[in-house]
Amino acid sequence: MELILEFLGSFFFDLLLELLIDVGWESFRHVERPRRQANPVLAVVGLLLLGSMAGCGTVVVLPRRIVPPGPFPGIGVFLSPIATGLAMRAYGQWATARGRDPSFLATFWGGTAFAFGASLTRWILLGWYGQR
DSSP: OOOHHHHHHHHHHHHHHHHHHHOOOOOOOOHHHHHHGSOOOHHHHHHHHHHHHHHHHHHHHOSOSSSSOOOTTHHHHHHHHHHHHHHHHHHHHHHHHOOOOOOOGGGGHHHHHHHHHHHHHHHHHOTTOOOO
């Protein structure tokens, strides 16, 4: 009985891991597609993952908080991505007006997802309330 349970546990763990890798890979593929061809959900997941990787990289380069925490620690995790999303939407509109076909990153949701992944990762890695 233990052998069967061990086999089933290993099988389902491997299956879940492979499905997560496949969804992650597919998400990355939708990030680079032109906005009109990308699946928005997969593109947002891919941009969150890419933003998290970028956040890890910036912690290595800049291992301190960029702005000291104020009376509302962590508010920048939400405000900065919104501002970034607005800027990326403006860039996407500018690029479209010039005949380009920008990626999903050049949308409000794309810019917000990438920036949220990066800022949340930095916030977590540098400590919840800026102890470093």
